């Protein structure tokens with residue numbers, strides 16, 4: 528029987544790409560460059576600032592402009608964290624179903640706390656989620672299992688009775704290393720993670736409804 532469900536945030540619970548993409552585009556325009564279509568930037572979203580600066584400016588962290596561009600990018604993002612960011616279609620119903628089954632659920636993201644906490648609040652999830660573990664909550668971020676193990680302690684659940692749901696290969700690596708059952712979602716950002724079926728997830732879903740149906744078969748009957 529399942530005890531809890533933990534979710535990645537960007538690309539799994541929430542479509543954060545529009546506000547992240549807009550932040551890159553404002554930075555491009557501040558520097559006199561043309562903005563890029565969101566579809567070009569979207570696949571890089573799961574790699575955070577590093578991926579988005581690569582997509583926007585084709586630079587990596589060794590580039591001399593990286594430090595000041597990443598600082599400015601993060602300032603711009605903090606100003607528009609939840610302007611166009613929304614929960615993915617089917618997520619509100621999935622969370623309602625988890626709560627109806629009295630299953631605890633939480634968030635384990637690589638986003639830093641100073642972004643995660645206000646975003647989770649603005650999405651209306653703060654009163655509902657049992658835990659929020661960010662990229663800087665534990666000494667290591669995903670693909671380390673530490674943040675997921677930390678969340679399991681906070682929820683008082685056994686990892687082997689917990690699902691970890693994510694949209695990036697590192698989510699599945701982290702979930703498996705923590706001893707959880709893993710679910711890969713195909714509607715997220717995928718990035719450069721390669722084909723989804725090669726990640727080794729226990730389940731692959733195309734829509735949150737499929738996860739709601741799977742979970743219904745793994746909870747104690749009322």
Ligand SMILES: O=C(O)COP(=O)(O)O
Pocket residue numbers: 535536537538572573574575576635636637638639695
């Ligand atoms: O902001 C990031 O680095 C990615 O966040 P995620 O772990 O919720 O996908």
Ligand SMILES: [Mg+2]
Pocket residue numbers: 535536537538539573693694695715
């Ligand atoms: Mg993600």
